[in-house]
Amino acid sequence: MTTSDIPEPPKITEEHFLDTGTGVEAETEVEDAPPEIARPWNPEQIRVNTKQFSLRNALDMIEDGSLELAPDFQRGIVWKPVQKSRLIESVLLQIPLPAFYFAEDTDGLMRVVDGLQRLSTIRDFVRGGDERGFELKGLEYLQSAVEGKRFEDLPAPWKRRIYNTQIVTNVIDPTTPSDVMYDIFKRINTGGTPLNAQEIRHCMSKERSRTILRVMTSTVEFNAATNNMGGHIRMNDREMALRFAAFWLMGTDGYAKYAAMDPFLQRTTIMLDNVKDVNDARVGDLHEAFRKAMVNAHLVFDEQAFRKWPLDSSGRNPINRALFEAWSITLAKYETEDLERRREAIVDAARFLMKNDYQYLEAITSSTGDVRRVMLRFDVTAQAAEAGK
Template identity: 85%
Template sequence: MTTSDTPQPPEITEEHFLDTGTGVEAETEAEDTPPEIDRPWNPEQIRVNTKQFSLRNALDMIDDGSLQLAPDFQRGLVWKLAQKSRLIESVLLQIPLPAFYFAEDTDGLMRVVDGLQRLSTIHDFVRGGEARGFALKRLEYLQGAVEGKRFEDLPAPWKRRIYNTQIVTNVIDPTTPPDVMYDIFKRINTGGTPLNAQEIRHCMSKDRSRTILREMTSTAEFNAATNNMGGHIRMNDREMALRFAAFWLMGADGYAKYAAMDRFLQRTTAMLDNREEVTDARVKDLVAAFRKAMVNARLVFGDQAFRKWPQESSGRNPINRALFETWSITLAEYEAADLERRREEIVERARELMTVDYRYLEAITSSTGDVRRVMYRFEAIARIAEVGT
């Protein structure tokens, strides 16, 4: 075979956000990959009600907890002061705001799904608390009237204009099936910086799963193994922890039932939110297994843990999600002393696999949710983990 005929390894592409690398490798889909939804939803399952609220009413609901702004969701902090100020200016100019999307649960509580940054900005300006919100800067039309003013400094008519502004909201009924709700979120998610899959799951989930994932990604063991990935601005850390939880709870064989990563992870989120399905004791075991996996990954691979590291490669690539889920689940089954004894041989075999096995490289690069690729990478790594035993 000539050099030109030799298969070339897939290109490694790092995800970027606001022109900055996220430290995580982008996952790509092959052109012939079938859609995850292989049949249309029953239209009768889609229940979305349109309601109107005044901004005062929406802000009061946020303050009393009946409308949640996705706790610890960092994307709401991305807007710059000029963007925030011009949103407030638009409200003062009585320019209609784009529709918002809320998700209602069975207890009547609502979560903001689309419009999180807008509502967070308005709440910050009006109800800034001790921080007194922010002062309006770099306005386009109202410089002479309100430039440099905070909400408390505005004349009463301007305050009333903000409070009385009506917003249109599409409220997704709690009887809408979770998978349908998730697909609705993906379809409406077309803003300037669309949410990724984990950010959508975070908006849909309840406090219990959020707390579990935050605990897992806040551990010293996770941050040592991932070069301080905890607190990731795109929540890729939470997704990696969720993938571990999914395969730890249901196994690679269980993945075949869902045959799509989104559905698999959405199901896991629902399980973590339900104490009857995943008890507190089970959560404790999950976190302990996760810590053990992170310690073992760092022990075996050092700074190269969960990254593509083929032979003849000396640099450090972004973290690869598929490598994270397979190696973390596999290494959680071994003791540190055993792995330390076999470390060099495991690393050698792992690097060889990433160099010569193009089927494996595809399984951790493109269409990584394909059932056959998921099973192949788990089987391949399981064989390597047993070397020298």
């Protein structure tokens, strides 16, 4: 294929959330792509128990730690005051709330996966998440009765109505395999603003993996390489750190075993949660490799790190997750002094690929979870990193 035969590069589309760009390129699937992986379920492995709790009971469980609202989850902040107030108004009007979904672990601890924002809002109003809770604003039916009031200002009958409200919860038994549990939550995750894959993983995971990923994405080095991506509203920062951990721990051969990104990342989350799979010393090595990768990426590519930056292009595109995987894992293997000497040659090689190698462009643009495309982008990226030797 000659240069003149190369098709136009695929259009770069940024992910948006609430009409605001997230700074991360959207991943797309080609229309005729095969399904990621065939994972038939054994119905006998799926155990879902339906239970009812009063809101008072649910709030007590949150306070005593037996019901977890996924610490440091970011998306609760996107609910506007009127949205929060109208949820409380619905409770006061005794309008039944949609069912909640909890995941239970072997210790009896339950985590909220579906209904997180609703329970967080109710908790903040009743128990004062921001010291005294929030005032009710923009109500539709109860303006004269409770507009402008906080929970502590409500008459006793209104408080009892909130406390006595019954919520229906579907609790997934801990004997349900984790990948099946994850797929169940993907299927039922159809609320007003559905959780993305990493947000679901975060809600289902334990404190250990959450801490590992939070530490990785809170570093100065990560934020320098990604233009302050840490604390991302959709947890794309945590997903990128998790992808690095997955390929660092299991490599591309490990990826081929799962043949799809979701089960690969879900397996990595389980490994990070289990000290027997990844002990503390190994976590230290992971953090150091990640820090080194970020330092090297910023050194070589500066503000263009992990972004499509073809020849003849001077703008800055959103971060591309496939490029993040390949370049971070590759650059973690090099010493900074070596890369500093060859920086220009590596940049030229990388930009040439993004201008002239259409297979490479496909591998970082659409159906990026396809095993062949994963292998191709890692191999070609590794070759580009050798430029100037």
